[in-house]
Amino acid sequence: EAGVAQSPRYKIIEKRQSVAFWCNPISGHATLYWYQQILGQGPKLLIQFQNNGVVDDSQLPKDRFSAERLKGVDSTLKIQPAKLEDSAVYLCASSLKTGAEAFFGQGTRLTVV
Amino acid sequence: GDSVTQMEGPVTLSEEAFLTINCTYTATGYPSLFWYVQYPGEGLQLLLKATKADDKGSNKGFEATYRKETTSFHLEKGSVQVSDSAVYFCAYTNFGNEKLTFGTGTRLTIIP
Secondary structure (H helix, E strand, O other), X not given: OOOOEEEOOEEEEOOOOXXXXXXXXXXXXXXXXXXXXXXXXXXXXXXXXXXXXXXXXXXXXXXXEEEEOHHHOOEEXXXXXXXXXXXXXXXXXXXXXXXXXXXXXXXXXXXXX | OOEEEEOOOOEEXXXXXXXXXXXXXXXOOOXXXXXXXXXXXXXXXXXXXXXXXXXXXXXXXXXEEOEOOOOEOOEEEOOOOHHHOEEEEEEEEEOOEEEEEEOOOEEEEEEO
């Protein structure tokens, strides 16, 4: 069974530029999560989708971050414009349903310079 | 608000030593509790879980018991191996708010 796929694996951008990350969840998984993991910290939930609807985006900095999940499958997370403090690993995860075991991708390491 | 607090690292042990990584939670209601592990160069993966009080989760020689009276879910292993070197995260979800929330992580290094 294919796992959660994320791309790119690494990205370096200058501050004020924009960047987008892509996630393909495990087939059939209704719930999709985006987490931000800053070095030395635990993952912080940015947004949670149930199919193509948003369940929780309370910690998403909506002035610069946006996310969508078209047709309830793939998802993209965008940052525009990026700040230095956005440097982190962005993790995508999916689960069959809310509250079930979450499976994580390998993440995208973003460096903002 | 709801949260988990876990033992700060890094933790360094010799091979075959006994391991305990502490995790306590603060939550209203009855959370489900998890331990996730992140091996070097790999993604987060579920190690074990417990969904109600007195449940014991176990996997790969690791165990954790959901103790409501002490609001704890400590991770233990009787004899660690070099291959157990990783970062371990305690996490929870709470009924009615199924957001998976993580602790800060504990880096474990096992030396031969």
